[in-house]
Amino acid sequence: MERLVRMCATSGGCETSLFCINSMFWSVVFIILYSTSTVLSQEQEQLRLGVMLPEYQPGMRHWPYFTQMVQPGIDIALGKVQETILPKHNVSYLALDTRCSNQMSMILSVHMKYKYECDVFLGPACEYAVAPTARFCDYWDVPLITAGALAQGFSKDYFNTITRMQGSYDKFAYSLVEFFERQNWNTTILLVDEPIDGEIKDCFFCMGGVSWTFHEHEIAHEVEGFDQLTEDSTKQLLEKVEPVARIVVMCASDDAIRKIMLAAHDLGMTNGEYAFINIKLFDSNYFGNNKLVWHREGDTAEENERAKQAFRALMTFTLRKPNTPAYAKFAEDVKERARRDYNFDFDAVNETIQNTTDLPRRP
Template sequence: MATCAKFWVSMLVIKCVAGKDIPVGLLLPYDANYSYSMTQVKPAVQMAIAKVNEEKLASLNLTIKLVARDSQRSEVHGPLAAIDIYRSVYLFLGPVYGYSIAPVSRYAAYWNIPVITAGALETSFSEKSEYKTLTRVGLQYSEAATVFKHILIKYNWTNVALIYHGNPEGTPRSVCYMLMWPMLEMIIEYTGKPDVAFKRKFDENTEFNATKLLVEASLSARIIFLCASPDSMRKLMLSAHSLGYTNGEYVFFSIDLFGRKNDLARPWYDATKSLAENDRTKKAFKSVLSITLKKPNNQQYIQFSKEVKEKAKEEFPNVQYAEEEVNYFVGAFHDAVLLYAMALNKTLEVNGSLLNGLEVTHRMWNVSFNGVTGEVNIDDNGDRSTDYSLLGYNPSTDMFDTVGYYLGNKKKYQ
């Protein structure tokens, strides 16, 4: 490897790449209420950096260094954090929040700096003419809609109802709204009809009439897609049970992409309710099929989760993890570092410049590798192809188990 001889000077930026550190900016909120908080993700990123520094970059005399900044899950503070460090970093990891990463990604394209995130889930981020240096290692809402399209095709369903939680006007759109919008477009395209049979938004933070929603939906469709919090889902399904809609005439789909393991296994269970009440809710949920991310279920991920938690205690002794295994965002950001290290190697193999963010970005596209989250497939648009699980009630285990898969890389439901 040649000694450091290449300099890039722009807006008082001087970066030297060979035999030097490679600073990487991590832009996430420190607020532990978010599943992609700095307290949960940073330890995993540090583990990945240590791994690639030793196994991939030492021979190149390069070392990735982490620069962490609080994005505050804000459309103001996230971009400001990026502006604060862009003169020195070679990569941004994050943000996740759509209103934060949109301006960061636009600026990064101008600065010629790669961006990798497990966020940017909204459909608009697939437009790489605008987000030229953005690579997404997580799911996309549009792909989740494609999962339902394959299910509709498989069973030849055309009349569909959508019932979902939406935030009040003038506030950020809910996750359910973001999911339902591409689903709405997909259904219209698939059926050739100008609209779906029925769609209703409700605000679960206020009192809502679940019975009225379901009765109105039943006049138009027998296939009903629901997207709401666990508490609202229980309310909706109890109402469906009382109406006699859980006797097999209707099929209910629940969308819970980021659900916790225990909640997904027993979506009817509420610790504040009596045994009789939970049993009644369980009967209602026997008519529900749930779509969620296909999560790693192997010893490697269990061990990875254990090591992440141990490392987290060093810097964040008060951090709390909701379940035994770390969440989807933690693993995805870990694998983002592996992807970046691969791109650095490929760029240098062809005597490319690590200062050319667009070149490095494109070397992360149209590739596959094994990470802690399983097989990572990045398509030629810089977006990950994600696998999903379809869960349903299994009387043998008295839990929700997998009844089908959607393989994102193969675009196939089985």
């Protein structure tokens, strides 16, 4: 196993982080699978993987783990594995579109198991979609490896064969608790983007874990949800903050965060009396976010300057960004393969791909 870990490290490596949903993760999957799984023995010559992720179509909502983004990483992993530790095995995979739907996930899980005879499932990664598949896999005693299942409830009591490649939202919440304790903060309000339609509610699940953990550590807090902010509704939201707390923890899109901070600036809340914390789950230009979150091309210079001043009161909790040469090469390989093999082009590899490219080396 030590040899396998070192091999992965020299090819880019991996570091488990809070919100890693990534392509390089699949390389680690193969190593873990080969060294620890009970479904593959030296006598077997076939290993079938079932990949269950949403497939990108123009005009779709933004997910951080489209099939076309992950498949280049799977292809890289397959090449390395079959050149080294599994030269005599036929390792193949079938990728099907879950649409991040729990209904579609159930149907495809049965198809993968009984039609394709999958030995292991990679995904789903969407919270609602992974739940039924994980229950099936528990009954079938088949491994399921996912970068999702971060919400509360995915415990070993009910999901015995699931392996998460990252910490849950509860784990992230503990880092916030530690930060609060260092600052001697014990009262806050959580502002959560809660879309009323659709099955994807990343911030809802994340802040659920934060709220539960705050309750366990006796950090007083209230929760306010919102959807489709307007100028008036944003100011009304912030008016609920003033009598409750001076610490504001938010999880929302970049556009929503910008609206909140501009409104806070207008209400005189960015003068140092309040602390604003932004939980940034996914960070990528491809997903409509901006490197300079406060800046908008369509706004006037005065409006952007006002936003810049407002953002001085904002702290952002997000994924660490690797800057190693190995990651830079990996990122280029992923983007080039995506363009060449899957007709998929994205201008920046999602940080959820980035964060598992620095595997800790064993001595």
